[in-house]
Amino acid sequence: MNASAGGNVSVQQRRVEIIRQLHRDGYVEAKKLSGEFGVDTSTIRRDLDVLVRSGQAERTHGGAKAVGGAALDVPYAVKEFERRQQKVAIAAHATARVREGDSVVLDSGSTTFQVAMALRNIPDLTFITNDLRIATLLAAVPDVRLFLAGGELLNSVFTLTGPRATEFFSDFSATWAFLGADALDSEAGITNTNTREVPVKRAMIEAASTSIVVADSSKFESRTLARVAALDEVDHLVTDVGLDTAIAAKYGSRLERVDFEQ
CATH class of the missing domain: 1.10.10.10 (Winged helix-like DNA-binding domain superfamily/Winged helix DNA-binding domain)
Incomplete structure (x- = not known):
């Protein structure tokens, strides 16, 4: 700036x-x-x-x-204001697949918070999350079925982690899992800044029939400390059109780019 x-x-x-x-x-x-x-x-x-x-x-x-x-870790107070339009558009596109009666795992993060916003008006959904902000949002939805993980709180990002959270997700068999990512690389795959979140994220992927990573274009072609998963371990990647076409090609057919209002 x-x-x-x-x-x-x-x-x-x-x-x-x-x-x-x-x-x-x-x-x-x-x-x-x-x-x-x-x-x-x-x-x-x-x-x-x-x-x-x-x-x-x-x-x-x-x-x-x-x-x-x-x-x-970049705190939620920062993340929620960054690239908000992109995140809203990504969430709207990614959630178009969800149908009444489905069960949805929601990872923590500002983009997955927008996923929760997009899903809250679909009736008869079951939500499973480790994000306190997402849980608070969904708890206000009438007749919602909501499961919240236990575990250790990462204060700055409102995330519950640790063995209890990992074990919690292993007990579910959901329709969808929507995951955030600190970084994505065509070779290194999906990586995360905080190692404590990795086992929980992997448990989320394993708990769902279909896993979708939602991440704005600034997260691509970069790597952070801890590897979460290879690209072929998730079903879809959804980002915005800010990601260059040539770079997007490295991620194959599982990558979808969406437009947003500027």
């Missing part, structure tokens, strides 16, 4: 971008952010103070660092 664009950014958007940089790089510099957003350094310092008070940053001389001093 350049300075000319920064002047049109709201306070909330600016702070979300600062959080995103913190969790990507582990550190932000107030002077650099001032130039990037076209605001005074005193404004940036106030932003950083707010993030410190909320427990999302630690102040350093001239800037701030991520809690713990290293890059972490």
Whole structure:
């Protein structure tokens, strides 16, 4: 984001971008952010103070660092604002296959949250998830049948993980599983930043007749720490048209690209 664009950014958007940089790089510099957003350094310092008070940053001389001093999982507060239009379009396309009476496993994440939004008006669905935000959304749907995993909470992303969550999904036989992904690569397959989520994601794939990975185009041709699955272990990949045609060809016929409003 350049300075000319920064002047049109709201306070909330600016702070979300600062959080995103913190969790990507582990550190932000107030002077650099001032130039990037076209605001005074005193404004940036106030932003950083707010993030410190909320427990999302630690102040350093001239800037701030991520809690713990290293890059972490990108928190939900960032993810839910990033590429929202793409995620809504991806969810609408992916869920067109779901029919009344089906059972649906929903992985945690901001794109799968949009999947839940798209599915909540289809009657007689059974939902199985490890995402607290998704569970809260669906719990308000009349006559919904909802199963929520137990396990250890990953606070920043509202995700339940661990052996209990893994075992929980192994007890189900669902129609569909919708999974998010931190990164996808034509050779490395589907990878994830946090190793604790991997066994749960694999259990989700095994629990469903059909598995669909929903991920916006920014996630492609990149790799993160932990391998979740090879591409041929899932049935469909749904992304947006922001993914270049030549790159999309590497993923074969299981990849579907959808248009979105810009």
